Amino acid sequence: MFKRSFAASKDRAGKAKKISKRSFRDDATKQRLRDALNNQTPETSPSIGGASPKLNSAIVTIAVGKDQRLFAAHEDVLSRSPWLASACREQFFSSPGQRRISLPDELPETFSAVLEYLYKGDYYPRLLLDKKRNTWSLEDDSAAAGNLAASTSPLTDAGAAKFTGFNDSATLYHPGVGDYLLRDTVIYCTALRLGLADLQRLALRKQGLQTGIDVATILRSARYAYANTPASDSRLRAHYLALIIRSRKTFKRSGTMQMEMERGDTQLFFDLFVAMCNHIDDVVEIG
Structure with missing residues:
Protein backbone atom coordinates (compact mmCIF):
# COMPACT_ATOMS: atom_id res chain seq x y z
CA MET A 1 0.00 0.00 0.00
CA PHE A 2 2.82 2.36 0.83
CA LYS A 3 4.58 1.80 -2.51
CA ARG A 4 1.39 2.15 -4.51
CA SER A 5 0.46 5.31 -2.64
CA PHE A 6 3.96 6.74 -3.15
CA ALA A 7 3.88 5.89 -6.89
CA ALA A 8 0.49 7.51 -7.30
CA SER A 9 1.61 10.71 -5.56
CA LYS A 10 4.77 10.71 -7.67
CA ASP A 11 2.74 10.47 -10.86
CA ARG A 12 0.54 13.32 -9.78
CA ALA A 13 3.53 15.50 -8.94
CA GLY A 14 5.20 14.71 -12.25
CA LYS A 15 2.05 15.53 -14.19
CA ALA A 16 1.69 18.87 -12.44
CA LYS A 17 5.33 19.64 -13.18
CA LYS A 18 4.87 18.98 -16.92
CA ILE A 19 1.85 21.24 -17.08
CA SER A 20 3.82 23.97 -15.40
CA LYS A 21 6.63 23.70 -17.95
CA ARG A 22 4.24 23.86 -20.88
CA SER A 23 2.45 26.81 -19.38
CA PHE A 24 5.75 28.66 -18.93
CA ARG A 25 6.81 28.03 -22.51
CA ASP A 26 3.41 29.12 -23.80
CA ASP A 27 3.60 32.36 -21.83
CA ALA A 28 7.11 33.07 -23.13
CA THR A 29 6.04 32.35 -26.70
CA LYS A 30 3.02 34.61 -26.42
CA GLN A 31 5.18 37.40 -25.03
CA ARG A 32 7.65 37.09 -27.93
CA LEU A 33 4.78 37.19 -30.40
CA ARG A 34 3.36 40.28 -28.70
CA ASP A 35 6.75 42.02 -28.94
CA ALA A 36 7.13 41.06 -32.59
CA LEU A 37 3.58 42.16 -33.33
CA ASN A 38 4.14 45.61 -31.89
CA ASN A 39 7.16 46.15 -34.15
CA GLN A 40 5.73 44.53 -37.29
CA THR A 41 4.36 46.32 -40.36
CA PRO A 42 2.89 44.87 -43.58
CA GLU A 43 6.05 45.86 -45.45
CA THR A 44 8.38 44.05 -43.05
CA SER A 45 6.26 40.98 -42.41
CA PRO A 46 8.17 37.85 -43.46
CA SER A 47 4.90 36.27 -44.57
CA ILE A 48 4.37 38.80 -47.34
CA GLY A 49 6.21 38.31 -50.59
CA GLY A 50 8.46 35.69 -49.03
CA ALA A 51 8.70 31.93 -49.32
CA SER A 52 5.76 29.56 -49.50
CA PRO A 53 3.39 30.18 -46.57
CA LYS A 54 3.46 27.76 -43.64
CA LEU A 55 0.34 25.70 -43.15
CA ASN A 56 0.73 25.23 -39.39
CA SER A 57 -0.40 28.72 -38.43
CA ALA A 58 -3.73 29.62 -36.81
CA ILE A 59 -6.96 29.18 -38.75
CA VAL A 60 -8.92 32.38 -39.41
CA THR A 61 -12.58 32.48 -40.47
CA ILE A 62 -13.59 34.99 -43.15
CA ALA A 63 -17.23 35.99 -43.59
CA VAL A 64 -17.76 37.22 -47.15
CA GLY A 65 -20.68 39.03 -48.74
CA LYS A 66 -24.04 40.12 -47.43
CA ASP A 67 -24.98 36.49 -46.77
CA GLN A 68 -21.81 36.08 -44.66
CA ARG A 69 -20.57 33.00 -46.50
CA LEU A 70 -17.79 31.48 -44.39
CA PHE A 71 -14.27 30.63 -45.54
CA ALA A 72 -11.38 29.30 -43.46
CA ALA A 73 -7.69 29.90 -44.18
CA HIS A 74 -4.31 29.83 -42.46
CA GLU A 75 -3.14 33.12 -41.02
CA ASP A 76 0.25 32.90 -42.77
CA VAL A 77 -1.51 32.48 -46.12
CA LEU A 78 -3.82 35.43 -45.55
CA SER A 79 -0.88 37.56 -44.41
CA ARG A 80 0.49 37.61 -47.95
CA SER A 81 -2.10 40.38 -48.42
CA PRO A 82 -1.19 43.58 -46.52
CA TRP A 83 -4.86 44.34 -45.89
CA LEU A 84 -5.63 40.85 -44.59
CA ALA A 85 -2.38 40.82 -42.59
CA SER A 86 -3.55 43.95 -40.76
CA ALA A 87 -6.96 42.38 -40.16
CA CYS A 88 -5.29 39.25 -38.75
CA ARG A 89 -3.20 41.32 -36.35
CA GLU A 90 -6.37 42.91 -35.01
CA GLN A 91 -7.63 39.39 -34.21
CA PHE A 92 -4.36 38.26 -32.61
CA PHE A 93 -5.58 38.18 -29.02
CA SER A 94 -8.87 36.48 -29.85
CA SER A 95 -9.25 32.91 -28.71
CA PRO A 96 -8.31 30.20 -31.21
CA GLY A 97 -11.33 29.32 -33.31
CA GLN A 98 -12.86 32.76 -32.78
CA ARG A 99 -10.65 34.78 -35.11
CA ARG A 100 -12.97 36.20 -37.72
CA ILE A 101 -12.63 38.77 -40.52
CA SER A 102 -15.69 40.31 -42.17
CA LEU A 103 -15.72 41.30 -45.86
CA PRO A 104 -19.36 42.31 -46.48
CA ASP A 105 -18.63 44.18 -49.73
CA GLU A 106 -16.79 41.36 -51.51
CA LEU A 107 -18.28 38.52 -53.56
CA PRO A 108 -17.84 34.94 -52.32
CA GLU A 109 -17.02 33.79 -55.88
CA THR A 110 -14.28 36.39 -56.16
CA PHE A 111 -12.80 35.75 -52.72
CA SER A 112 -12.73 32.04 -53.49
CA ALA A 113 -10.46 32.83 -56.45
CA VAL A 114 -8.30 35.03 -54.20
CA LEU A 115 -7.85 32.19 -51.70
CA GLU A 116 -7.02 29.78 -54.51
CA TYR A 117 -4.34 32.21 -55.70
CA LEU A 118 -2.92 32.68 -52.19
CA TYR A 119 -2.54 28.92 -51.74
CA LYS A 120 -1.61 27.84 -55.28
CA GLY A 121 -0.27 30.95 -57.04
CA ASP A 122 -3.06 30.84 -59.65
CA TYR A 123 -6.84 30.48 -59.91
CA TYR A 124 -9.09 28.61 -62.31
CA PRO A 125 -8.82 28.65 -65.26
CA ARG A 126 -5.04 28.45 -64.97
CA LEU A 127 -2.61 30.08 -67.36
CA LEU A 128 -0.90 27.58 -69.66
CA LEU A 129 2.23 28.23 -71.69
CA ASP A 130 2.69 26.67 -75.12
CA LYS A 131 6.49 26.52 -75.29
CA LYS A 132 6.55 25.64 -78.98
CA ARG A 133 4.53 28.69 -79.98
CA ASN A 134 5.65 30.80 -77.02
CA THR A 135 2.05 31.83 -76.37
CA TRP A 136 -0.18 31.83 -73.30
CA SER A 137 -3.64 30.31 -73.14
CA LEU A 138 -6.29 29.50 -70.54
CA GLU A 139 -6.91 26.07 -69.13
CA ASP A 140 -9.99 24.48 -70.62
CA ASP A 141 -11.03 21.03 -69.45
CA SER A 142 -13.41 20.61 -72.37
CA ALA A 143 -10.73 21.22 -75.00
CA ALA A 144 -8.09 18.79 -76.13
CA ALA A 145 -4.51 19.53 -75.22
CA GLY A 146 -3.71 20.26 -78.87
CA ASN A 147 -6.32 23.02 -79.04
CA LEU A 148 -4.92 25.30 -76.32
CA ALA A 149 -4.43 28.09 -78.82
CA ALA A 150 -8.21 28.46 -79.13
CA SER A 151 -8.19 30.99 -76.28
CA THR A 152 -6.44 33.83 -78.03
CA SER A 153 -6.48 37.47 -77.07
CA PRO A 154 -9.44 39.55 -78.38
CA LEU A 155 -6.97 42.39 -78.83
CA ASP A 198 0.81 40.05 -58.54
CA LEU A 199 -2.81 38.91 -58.58
CA GLN A 200 -3.75 42.14 -60.38
CA ARG A 201 -1.25 41.39 -63.13
CA LEU A 202 -2.45 37.80 -63.37
CA ALA A 203 -6.12 38.81 -63.66
CA LEU A 204 -5.30 41.39 -66.32
CA ARG A 205 -3.35 38.88 -68.41
CA LYS A 206 -6.17 36.35 -68.15
CA GLN A 207 -8.78 38.88 -69.19
CA GLY A 208 -6.76 39.61 -72.32
CA LEU A 209 -7.17 35.95 -73.30
CA GLN A 210 -10.95 35.82 -72.97
Whole structure:
Protein backbone atom coordinates (compact mmCIF):
# COMPACT_ATOMS: atom_id res chain seq x y z
CA MET A 1 0.00 0.00 0.00
CA PHE A 2 2.82 2.36 0.83
CA LYS A 3 4.58 1.80 -2.51
CA ARG A 4 1.39 2.15 -4.51
CA SER A 5 0.46 5.31 -2.64
CA PHE A 6 3.96 6.74 -3.15
CA ALA A 7 3.88 5.89 -6.89
CA ALA A 8 0.49 7.51 -7.30
CA SER A 9 1.61 10.71 -5.56
CA LYS A 10 4.77 10.71 -7.67
CA ASP A 11 2.74 10.47 -10.86
CA ARG A 12 0.54 13.32 -9.78
CA ALA A 13 3.53 15.50 -8.94
CA GLY A 14 5.20 14.71 -12.25
CA LYS A 15 2.05 15.53 -14.19
CA ALA A 16 1.69 18.87 -12.44
CA LYS A 17 5.33 19.64 -13.18
CA LYS A 18 4.87 18.98 -16.92
CA ILE A 19 1.85 21.24 -17.08
CA SER A 20 3.82 23.97 -15.40
CA LYS A 21 6.63 23.70 -17.95
CA ARG A 22 4.24 23.86 -20.88
CA SER A 23 2.45 26.81 -19.38
CA PHE A 24 5.75 28.66 -18.93
CA ARG A 25 6.81 28.03 -22.51
CA ASP A 26 3.41 29.12 -23.80
CA ASP A 27 3.60 32.36 -21.83
CA ALA A 28 7.11 33.07 -23.13
CA THR A 29 6.04 32.35 -26.70
CA LYS A 30 3.02 34.61 -26.42
CA GLN A 31 5.18 37.40 -25.03
CA ARG A 32 7.65 37.09 -27.93
CA LEU A 33 4.78 37.19 -30.40
CA ARG A 34 3.36 40.28 -28.70
CA ASP A 35 6.75 42.02 -28.94
CA ALA A 36 7.13 41.06 -32.59
CA LEU A 37 3.58 42.16 -33.33
CA ASN A 38 4.14 45.61 -31.89
CA ASN A 39 7.16 46.15 -34.15
CA GLN A 40 5.73 44.53 -37.29
CA THR A 41 4.36 46.32 -40.36
CA PRO A 42 2.89 44.87 -43.58
CA GLU A 43 6.05 45.86 -45.45
CA THR A 44 8.38 44.05 -43.05
CA SER A 45 6.26 40.98 -42.41
CA PRO A 46 8.17 37.85 -43.46
CA SER A 47 4.90 36.27 -44.57
CA ILE A 48 4.37 38.80 -47.34
CA GLY A 49 6.21 38.31 -50.59
CA GLY A 50 8.46 35.69 -49.03
CA ALA A 51 8.70 31.93 -49.32
CA SER A 52 5.76 29.56 -49.50
CA PRO A 53 3.39 30.18 -46.57
CA LYS A 54 3.46 27.76 -43.64
CA LEU A 55 0.34 25.70 -43.15
CA ASN A 56 0.73 25.23 -39.39
CA SER A 57 -0.40 28.72 -38.43
CA ALA A 58 -3.73 29.62 -36.81
CA ILE A 59 -6.96 29.18 -38.75
CA VAL A 60 -8.92 32.38 -39.41
CA THR A 61 -12.58 32.48 -40.47
CA ILE A 62 -13.59 34.99 -43.15
CA ALA A 63 -17.23 35.99 -43.59
CA VAL A 64 -17.76 37.22 -47.15
CA GLY A 65 -20.68 39.03 -48.74
CA LYS A 66 -24.04 40.12 -47.43
CA ASP A 67 -24.98 36.49 -46.77
CA GLN A 68 -21.81 36.08 -44.66
CA ARG A 69 -20.57 33.00 -46.50
CA LEU A 70 -17.79 31.48 -44.39
CA PHE A 71 -14.27 30.63 -45.54
CA ALA A 72 -11.38 29.30 -43.46
CA ALA A 73 -7.69 29.90 -44.18
CA HIS A 74 -4.31 29.83 -42.46
CA GLU A 75 -3.14 33.12 -41.02
CA ASP A 76 0.25 32.90 -42.77
CA VAL A 77 -1.51 32.48 -46.12
CA LEU A 78 -3.82 35.43 -45.55
CA SER A 79 -0.88 37.56 -44.41
CA ARG A 80 0.49 37.61 -47.95
CA SER A 81 -2.10 40.38 -48.42
CA PRO A 82 -1.19 43.58 -46.52
CA TRP A 83 -4.86 44.34 -45.89
CA LEU A 84 -5.63 40.85 -44.59
CA ALA A 85 -2.38 40.82 -42.59
CA SER A 86 -3.55 43.95 -40.76
CA ALA A 87 -6.96 42.38 -40.16
CA CYS A 88 -5.29 39.25 -38.75
CA ARG A 89 -3.20 41.32 -36.35
CA GLU A 90 -6.37 42.91 -35.01
CA GLN A 91 -7.63 39.39 -34.21
CA PHE A 92 -4.36 38.26 -32.61
CA PHE A 93 -5.58 38.18 -29.02
CA SER A 94 -8.87 36.48 -29.85
CA SER A 95 -9.25 32.91 -28.71
CA PRO A 96 -8.31 30.20 -31.21
CA GLY A 97 -11.33 29.32 -33.31
CA GLN A 98 -12.86 32.76 -32.78
CA ARG A 99 -10.65 34.78 -35.11
CA ARG A 100 -12.97 36.20 -37.72
CA ILE A 101 -12.63 38.77 -40.52
CA SER A 102 -15.69 40.31 -42.17
CA LEU A 103 -15.72 41.30 -45.86
CA PRO A 104 -19.36 42.31 -46.48
CA ASP A 105 -18.63 44.18 -49.73
CA GLU A 106 -16.79 41.36 -51.51
CA LEU A 107 -18.28 38.52 -53.56
CA PRO A 108 -17.84 34.94 -52.32
CA GLU A 109 -17.02 33.79 -55.88
CA THR A 110 -14.28 36.39 -56.16
CA PHE A 111 -12.80 35.75 -52.72
CA SER A 112 -12.73 32.04 -53.49
CA ALA A 113 -10.46 32.83 -56.45
CA VAL A 114 -8.30 35.03 -54.20
CA LEU A 115 -7.85 32.19 -51.70
CA GLU A 116 -7.02 29.78 -54.51
CA TYR A 117 -4.34 32.21 -55.70
CA LEU A 118 -2.92 32.68 -52.19
CA TYR A 119 -2.54 28.92 -51.74
CA LYS A 120 -1.61 27.84 -55.28
CA GLY A 121 -0.27 30.95 -57.04
CA ASP A 122 -3.06 30.84 -59.65
CA TYR A 123 -6.84 30.48 -59.91
CA TYR A 124 -9.09 28.61 -62.31
CA PRO A 125 -8.82 28.65 -65.26
CA ARG A 126 -5.04 28.45 -64.97
CA LEU A 127 -2.61 30.08 -67.36
CA LEU A 128 -0.90 27.58 -69.66
CA LEU A 129 2.23 28.23 -71.69
CA ASP A 130 2.69 26.67 -75.12
CA LYS A 131 6.49 26.52 -75.29
CA LYS A 132 6.55 25.64 -78.98
CA ARG A 133 4.53 28.69 -79.98
CA ASN A 134 5.65 30.80 -77.02
CA THR A 135 2.05 31.83 -76.37
CA TRP A 136 -0.18 31.83 -73.30
CA SER A 137 -3.64 30.31 -73.14
CA LEU A 138 -6.29 29.50 -70.54
CA GLU A 139 -6.91 26.07 -69.13
CA ASP A 140 -9.99 24.48 -70.62
CA ASP A 141 -11.03 21.03 -69.45
CA SER A 142 -13.41 20.61 -72.37
CA ALA A 143 -10.73 21.22 -75.00
CA ALA A 144 -8.09 18.79 -76.13
CA ALA A 145 -4.51 19.53 -75.22
CA GLY A 146 -3.71 20.26 -78.87
CA ASN A 147 -6.32 23.02 -79.04
CA LEU A 148 -4.92 25.30 -76.32
CA ALA A 149 -4.43 28.09 -78.82
CA ALA A 150 -8.21 28.46 -79.13
CA SER A 151 -8.19 30.99 -76.28
CA THR A 152 -6.44 33.83 -78.03
CA SER A 153 -6.48 37.47 -77.07
CA PRO A 154 -9.44 39.55 -78.38
CA LEU A 155 -6.97 42.39 -78.83
CA THR A 156 -5.05 40.51 -81.50
CA ASP A 157 -7.90 38.99 -83.52
CA ALA A 158 -9.74 41.27 -85.92
CA GLY A 159 -13.45 40.96 -86.65
CA ALA A 160 -16.69 41.23 -84.75
CA ALA A 161 -17.35 37.53 -84.18
CA LYS A 162 -15.76 37.58 -80.74
CA PHE A 163 -18.44 39.97 -79.46
CA THR A 164 -21.47 38.03 -80.72
CA GLY A 165 -21.39 35.14 -78.23
CA PHE A 166 -21.58 34.89 -74.47
CA ASN A 167 -18.75 33.35 -72.49
CA ASP A 168 -20.23 32.01 -69.25
CA SER A 169 -16.88 31.07 -67.72
CA ALA A 170 -15.50 34.58 -68.23
CA THR A 171 -18.36 36.37 -66.43
CA LEU A 172 -20.09 36.39 -63.06
CA TYR A 173 -23.28 37.94 -61.78
CA HIS A 174 -22.64 40.94 -59.54
CA PRO A 175 -25.59 41.72 -57.21
CA GLY A 176 -24.41 45.29 -56.69
CA VAL A 177 -24.52 45.97 -60.43
CA GLY A 178 -27.52 43.76 -61.10
CA ASP A 179 -25.96 42.19 -64.18
CA TYR A 180 -22.99 40.20 -65.46
CA LEU A 181 -19.42 41.50 -65.38
CA LEU A 182 -16.10 40.15 -66.56
CA ARG A 183 -14.87 37.92 -63.72
CA ASP A 184 -11.22 38.91 -64.08
CA THR A 185 -12.11 42.60 -63.77
CA VAL A 186 -13.86 41.97 -60.43
CA ILE A 187 -10.90 39.87 -59.24
CA TYR A 188 -8.50 42.64 -60.31
CA CYS A 189 -10.41 45.24 -58.26
CA THR A 190 -10.56 42.93 -55.24
CA ALA A 191 -6.80 42.29 -55.52
CA LEU A 192 -6.24 46.05 -55.65
CA ARG A 193 -8.16 46.54 -52.40
CA LEU A 194 -6.27 43.69 -50.72
CA GLY A 195 -2.85 44.90 -51.91
CA LEU A 196 -2.09 41.88 -54.13
CA ALA A 197 -0.23 43.42 -57.07
CA ASP A 198 0.81 40.05 -58.54
CA LEU A 199 -2.81 38.91 -58.58
CA GLN A 200 -3.75 42.14 -60.38
CA ARG A 201 -1.25 41.39 -63.13
CA LEU A 202 -2.45 37.80 -63.37
CA ALA A 203 -6.12 38.81 -63.66
CA LEU A 204 -5.30 41.39 -66.32
CA ARG A 205 -3.35 38.88 -68.41
CA LYS A 206 -6.17 36.35 -68.15
CA GLN A 207 -8.78 38.88 -69.19
CA GLY A 208 -6.76 39.61 -72.32
CA LEU A 209 -7.17 35.95 -73.30
CA GLN A 210 -10.95 35.82 -72.97
CA THR A 211 -13.15 35.57 -76.06
CA GLY A 212 -16.85 35.58 -76.85
CA ILE A 213 -17.68 38.66 -74.78
CA ASP A 214 -20.58 40.85 -75.93
CA VAL A 215 -20.32 44.63 -76.14
CA ALA A 216 -22.77 45.28 -73.28
CA THR A 217 -20.75 43.15 -70.85
CA ILE A 218 -17.52 44.87 -71.87
CA LEU A 219 -18.98 48.33 -71.33
CA ARG A 220 -20.55 47.39 -67.96
CA SER A 221 -17.23 45.93 -66.87
CA ALA A 222 -15.39 49.06 -68.03
CA ARG A 223 -17.73 51.20 -65.94
CA TYR A 224 -17.13 48.94 -62.95
CA ALA A 225 -13.38 49.18 -63.48
CA TYR A 226 -13.51 52.98 -63.52
CA ALA A 227 -15.70 53.04 -60.40
CA ASN A 228 -13.41 50.70 -58.43
CA THR A 229 -9.90 51.80 -59.42
CA PRO A 230 -8.14 55.11 -58.69
CA ALA A 231 -6.92 57.29 -61.54
CA SER A 232 -3.35 56.41 -60.51
CA ASP A 233 -3.96 52.76 -61.35
CA SER A 234 -4.31 52.96 -65.12
CA ARG A 235 -3.55 49.40 -66.22
CA LEU A 236 -7.10 48.02 -66.18
CA ARG A 237 -8.52 51.24 -67.58
CA ALA A 238 -5.97 51.26 -70.39
CA HIS A 239 -6.90 47.66 -71.20
CA TYR A 240 -10.51 48.67 -71.88
CA LEU A 241 -9.52 51.74 -73.89
CA ALA A 242 -7.21 49.66 -76.08
CA LEU A 243 -9.89 47.00 -76.55
CA ILE A 244 -12.50 49.52 -77.68
CA ILE A 245 -10.11 51.36 -80.02
CA ARG A 246 -8.79 48.22 -81.69
CA SER A 247 -12.35 46.91 -82.15
CA ARG A 248 -13.81 50.33 -82.95
CA LYS A 249 -15.80 49.10 -85.97
CA THR A 250 -17.79 46.76 -83.76
CA PHE A 251 -18.39 49.38 -81.07
CA LYS A 252 -19.29 52.05 -83.66
CA ARG A 253 -22.15 49.89 -84.92
CA SER A 254 -23.32 49.05 -81.41
CA GLY A 255 -26.51 50.65 -80.17
CA THR A 256 -25.38 49.77 -76.65
CA MET A 257 -22.27 51.89 -77.11
CA GLN A 258 -24.35 54.85 -78.25
CA MET A 259 -26.74 54.47 -75.32
CA GLU A 260 -23.86 54.21 -72.84
CA MET A 261 -22.16 57.30 -74.26
CA GLU A 262 -25.39 59.31 -74.07
CA ARG A 263 -25.82 58.16 -70.49
CA GLY A 264 -22.33 59.39 -69.60
CA ASP A 265 -21.58 59.95 -65.88
CA THR A 266 -18.15 58.31 -66.11
CA GLN A 267 -14.58 59.27 -66.94
CA LEU A 268 -14.42 56.36 -69.39
CA PHE A 269 -15.63 58.14 -72.50
CA PHE A 270 -13.46 61.23 -72.09
CA ASP A 271 -10.44 58.98 -71.65
CA LEU A 272 -11.55 57.09 -74.74
CA PHE A 273 -11.75 60.35 -76.69
CA VAL A 274 -8.24 61.35 -75.57
CA ALA A 275 -6.87 57.89 -76.39
CA MET A 276 -8.38 57.95 -79.89
CA CYS A 277 -7.02 61.44 -80.50
CA ASN A 278 -3.56 60.20 -79.51
CA HIS A 279 -4.01 57.21 -81.79
CA ILE A 280 -4.93 59.49 -84.70
CA ASP A 281 -1.92 61.70 -83.99
CA ASP A 282 0.36 58.65 -84.07
CA VAL A 283 -1.11 57.58 -87.39
CA VAL A 284 -0.64 61.07 -88.85
CA GLU A 285 2.98 61.22 -87.70
CA ILE A 286 3.70 57.83 -89.22
CA GLY A 287 2.05 58.96 -92.49
